[in-house]
Amino acid sequence: MGYEFDRDTAVTSTGAGTGTATGTGEYAASLAPGWMIGGGINGGYLLAVVGAALRAASPGKPDPVVVSAHYLSASVPGPATVSTRVLRDGAGPGSLASLAAEVTQDGVPRISALATYADLGRLPDDVRTTATEPVLPAVEDCVPSSLAPEDFRRTSPLLDRLDLRLDPAHAGWAVGEPSGAGEIQGWLAMADGREPDPLSLLLALDSLPPVTFDLGMPGWAPTLELTAHVRARPAPGWLKVRHATRNLAGGLFEEDCEVWDSAGRLVAQSRQLAKAPRSRT
Incomplete structure (x- = not known):
């Protein structure tokens, strides 16, 4: 495989399970260290590994529509097993499949997920939305993640996998001046030129720094649960990504x-x- 994302999210059937349309499957994966951020494996990358196994378990329905995952324990680089179950598999154009997946490492549960899969190209193409596209400065006028401090980059090789350009208006936290608004946005692409697709959107949804950075709370913010909705196959080119929070309570x-x-x-x-970063004081 020519691209890092495809290589590092690849899964291989172990032959275990029934393998039928309403049965179970088991897939071997290798969680790559190149997707670590601040000492932990990025949750979006892990979701994409789960997504790759679910795609293999749902022939004819290659695209994630909804994936809801609970992160049970911290994953580590190395071998992992993704067990899948087909809960329901619809028939006909535009039909949906309901699936479940569990990720384990040495018998330790890491992730439990439920998902809906389909062929996005066969779903209705009407769009009605009140959502507003983010307004960003030109790519070259944004702050590249390559400017992150060297000591942070050493523990966060994920930054080398992505070409992330942050909107300067939402990046004051990087120089000790967080806005307090709880918003971060920017441009995103794969560093090796891979174009976006539905599977890589699962990574994109967890690719920016935690919004708690903009609240003056730097540090690791481990995800407890993440629900992703994939609405369409993306066009080639840069993605605009915006993260925001409205409420922090109970840690x-x-x-x-x-x-x-x-x-x-x-x-x-x-x-x-997600859990709020622990205070350094």
Whole structure:
């Protein structure tokens, strides 16, 4: 495979399970260290690995429509097993499949997910939305993630997999001046030139720094649950990604994300619940 994302999300059937339309399957995966951020594996990359196994388990329905995942324990680089179940498989044009998946490493549960899959190209193409596309400065006028401090980059190789350009108006936290609004947005592409597709949108939905950075709360914000909605196959080119939060309470915050493609379409949305970073004091 020519692209890192495809190589590192690839799964292989182990032959276990019934393999029927309403049965179970088991897939071997290798969680790659190149997708770590701040010492942990990025949740969007993990969701894409789950998504790849579910795609293999649903022939004729290659695209994630909804994936809702609970992150049960911290995944680590190395071998993993994705067990899948087909709960329901519809027939006919535009039909949907309901599936479940569990990720384990050495018998330790990592992720539990429910999903709906379809062929997005066969779903109705009407769009009615009140959502507003983010207004961003030109790509060259945004702040590239390559400017992150070297010590952070050493522990966050994910930054080398992505070409992320942050809107300067929402990046004051990087110089110690967070806005307090709880918003971060920017341009996103794969560093090796891979074009976006429905599977990579699962990564895009968790690709920006946590919005708690803009609240003056730097640090790791582990995801507890993330629900992704993929609305359409994205057009080639840069993606616009916006993260925002409205509420932090009980040490937890929600993070809402929108992903817009180069044709100006809202192609993916998500909400996740995550733990707020611990205070350094």
